[in-house]
Amino acid sequence: MKLTLKIWRQDGPTAEGRFETYDMPAVVPDMSFLEMIDVLNERLISEESEPIAFDHDCREGICGSCSMMINGIPHGPERGTATCQLHMRKFKDGEHITVEPWRARSFPIIKDLAVDRSPLDRIIEAGGYISAPTGAARDANEILIPKEAADAAMDAAACIGCGACVAACPNGAAQLFTAAKYGHLSLLPQGQPERWTRAIGMVDEMERWFGSCTNFGECETACPKEISIDFIALLNRDYIKAQFKNRRLSGQKS
C-alpha cells in the first residue's frame, strides 16, 4: 500500500521543529506502525540523512515506550493498543498520516518524536510504593483479598506509563496515570499503611507538573490499556478524605 507520512522533526529540546513529508510507496499491510518507521529510517540512513528518533522497546504493548500522536489521536485510531500494536492494515491505501510527539509542558521533546516523560517518575517517587517486610517470602494467600478488589487493582496495574493520557487530555493532565498507579496500590490490603500519605503525595507532585482534570474522558479512550476514569474518581475521593483523616487513628480497623 502507498502512504504519505507527515512527521514532526525537531533537533533538540530548544530547537524549532517542523513537519517533513515522506512518501512510502511500498508499505506491507501486516507491518506495525513502528516497523514502517524502521523501513523509512533504513531509507533515510542509506540516503545519508538523519533517521527519525522515536521511543520503542518491547514492541508488544507492555513497556509503554512508544509515544506518537497519529492523526490527532495518541497511539493512533485503534482503541486499546499502543503504537507498536497498530498495524498498517488499519489505514487506507493512499492515506495521509500525520505523526507528532506528545505535547505537554512537562514532556519536552528530546528529539523528533521522543519526549522526556520522567516527570511521571517523580509522581511515582511521591507515593507509588508500599512498605513490605524483608526476609522470607510470605505465604501467597496469607492475606485474603475479595475477587472484585483484586480484579480492580489489576485493571489499574495494567498502566504502562506511556503518557497517552497526558497527550490526549485537552488540559495536559496526568490524572489517569496517577489514578491508575494510586489505585493499584490503594485498593489492596498491602497498600493501606501509606494510603493517605500516598494520596496527598502523588496528587500534590502531579499538580506541580501537569494540568488538572476537568472530566473530559479523553484519556480513557486514548489509554492503550483502556484504564477507566473510575480510578480518577477514586483518587479524587481519597485525596479529599486524606485531608480530613486523623492519621494517628489509621492503625484502627474501624
Place this chain on the structure above:
Amino acid sequence: MTKVENAQRYVGAPQPAPAKKDGPFFVMFWRSAVGKKWIMAVTGIMLIGFVFAHMLGNLKIFLSADAIDHYAEWLRTIGYPILPKTGVLWILRAGLLGAVVLHIWAAASLTRMNRAARPNGYKSPREYVAADFAARTMRWTGIILTLFIIFHLLDLTWGQTGVKDFKSGDVYNNIVNSFTRVPVAIAYIVANIAIGIHLYHGAWSMFQSLGINSPRFNPWRRGFAIGLASIIAIGNISIPLLVVTKVVK
C-alpha cells in the same frame, strides 16, 4: 542521597511548579486542583439547587398572577417572625453569591493552570473521541451564564432595562412586560439553552470530582445529568416562550 531535580539534567528540561508551602487546612485544600474541583462540585450543587427551586417557583406564573406574586412575597417572609423579614432571603443570597464567586474563581484558576500545562500545542488537528461539545464549551457557557445573571438581575430585580411599568413585587406584570420584548425573550431562551448545556456536563462531572463512583449506579449518572439539564432548561424556557408567543398575557 540527594535527589537530582529534573531541572538540572539538560537544557530545556521541564521545570515543576514550586512545592506547596504548608498552611492552614482550608488554604492547602484550595491550593490543590483536586480540592478546587471538589469546591466547584459542591458550589455547583448549591447553584443547581437554586436554579431548580427558582424554576419551580417561577412556573407558578402559569397558575395565576396571584400565585406567583404570593410566592414572591413568601420568599421575603421565610423564617419570620423568629428572624427579621427577608432575613432568610439575605442568607440565601449571600450563600449564592459566595458559591458563584468560588465557582468562577476556581474555574479561572484551573483554566490558567491547564493552559500552562501545554503552552506549545499540537501542530496538527486533534481528533477528540470522548470530549463532547458540552465539556469543551464549559468556559464559554459559563461566561454566557455570568453575563446573563447580571442582565437578569438588572432586568427583573432592579428594573434597569426599561421594563414597562416596572414595580418591585409586581412579579407577574414585570415578567410579562419584560418578555413581550422579542430580543429579551430570545436572550432568555439562549441563556437557558446554555444552562442546559453547562449542566449536561456539570451534573455528570460533579460525581467524578466528588469521587462518587460505583459500578452499581454509574450508569445512572449520565441519565441524571440529562434529566436535570432538560427539566431545568425546558422549565425555564417555557416562560419566555409562552409570554413572547402571547399564550401568557
